[in-house]
Amino acid sequence: MNYPIYLDFNATTPCAPEVIEAMIPWFGEHFGNAASKSHPYGWVAENAVEEAREQIANLIGAQSKEIIFTSGATEAINLAIKGTFELYKGSKQHYITCQTEHKAVLDTMKALEEKGAEVTYLPVDREGNVNTSDLKSSIFPHTKMICLMWANNETGIIHPIEEIKAIAEENNIILFTDAVQAAGKIPISVKGVHLMAISAHKLYGPKGVGALYVRHNHSLPKPLAQVHGGGHEKGFRSGTLNVPAIVGFGKATELRMYEMQSESKRLEKLRDLLETKLLSIPNTFLNGSQNRLTHVTNIAFGGVEGEDLLRKICQKVAVSSGSACTSISPKPSHVLQAMGLDSDLGRASIRFSLGKNTTEQDVLDTVAWVEKVVGDLRGI
Structure with missing residues (x-):
């Protein structure tokens, strides 16, 4: 496959x-x-x-x-x-x-x-x-x-x-x-x-x-x-x-005892690269603070419909809109709701979480695909 x-x-x-x-x-x-x-x-x-x-x-x-x-x-x-x-x-x-x-x-x-x-x-x-x-x-x-x-x-x-x-x-x-x-x-x-x-x-x-x-x-x-x-x-x-x-x-x-520190630093660089490039897309917002795990970013994309966004992005990049247990729900994430995001923006939020297999090329390809999807959905 x-x-x-x-x-x-x-x-x-x-x-x-x-x-x-x-x-x-x-x-x-x-x-x-x-x-x-x-x-x-x-x-x-x-x-x-x-x-x-x-x-x-x-x-x-x-x-x-x-x-x-x-x-x-x-x-x-x-x-x-x-x-x-x-x-x-x-x-x-x-x-x-x-x-x-x-x-x-x-x-x-x-x-x-x-x-x-x-x-x-x-x-x-x-x-x-x-x-x-x-x-x-x-x-x-x-x-x-x-x-x-x-x-x-x-x-x-x-x-x-x-x-x-x-x-x-x-x-x-x-x-x-x-x-x-x-x-x-x-x-x-x-x-x-x-x-x-x-x-x-x-x-x-x-x-x-x-x-x-x-x-x-x-x-x-x-x-x-x-x-x-x-x-x-x-x-x-x-x-x-x-x-x-x-x-x-x-x-x-x-294994994690030996890998954790070095892998965390590696992923932080990749996460920051991904985040910086995605947040350069107009009308996008970071959900959360900087005091977080180094491999995770959660980004809201304004001006698009959430279900369409997730479905399109997942054609080439496997991501989710919330926890794996609730990611298929059309409802906005309860986490983002508690943080005060309105329903539309909550549904149009994507969690990107990186790991051991993630490369810089994966990040660059992801950015290119997300930019295309968001542009298409916004009719740009």
Whole structure:
């Protein structure tokens, strides 16, 4: 198939060749169940899982025993939020999150509201930033969790996570962060965080595997399991482990430890080149601030219809108008709406996210194609 240029790395990333190579033996030669404790097939699989757990813990500054494997970030998010709600069942509960969180968080919070929880959805400014004063003033005696993402999936905006950590610690409240877009892209640390969700396929690992970091040796309680069956993963998440994917996840995090800094600088130069050239097109606007991930730009194109714009651009460049979960919706992005963009401009906004495979020629070809598409749609 003649694929277009791929600039949608926030949606997913290709498995690194080293990751694929590391995974292959675990589909065939080493096929054992990691929970089989009585023979070498299980022992070998379990050792591989524990090595991957250590690799993943190293990426975020955790202990290996604090890593709980899940089927992905969405499950990790549900475990963190719903597991905390069930822990406090029968008590008055209040949660704080943000209007620009991923739908996996927002929809889970809505489910909690239906069960009686109170939820505060913090607003953001026109650049997508959370005001920590708003966070402080939203805390009540019955606030159980602060749930704020590390970096936004649509704009790349990085939240003031150190300030947020300090507020949570000062008030002795569980802090849960969706670090899916940040892990492997920028240095992050679990210090001051109680729960953290990450995903393999956002950092050149396989799809279908993620992890929840659960803080140990702390007075704040841990969430209750949402999947029951055999007591796997220290009782937090039952089910036979996906050993090949977990091995791939571990290898991917190991690679990111070495590549992250140099790759971030390389992509920043390419992103800035792309952004500068696209913003030179009349009636275009940057959505977000400069305090963001170095590989992401979100640009609004005035004077065009959003669905036509996305469809035409994707003929030669694979991009999206929001998160992969909602990019097919004709509605404007909830993130951009929260930032104050009007509906027409929100629908005509494109997220360009670069990655390991992106070259300067890809950027130049993208600019040329976008200029043509926008010109044609404007009738220029």
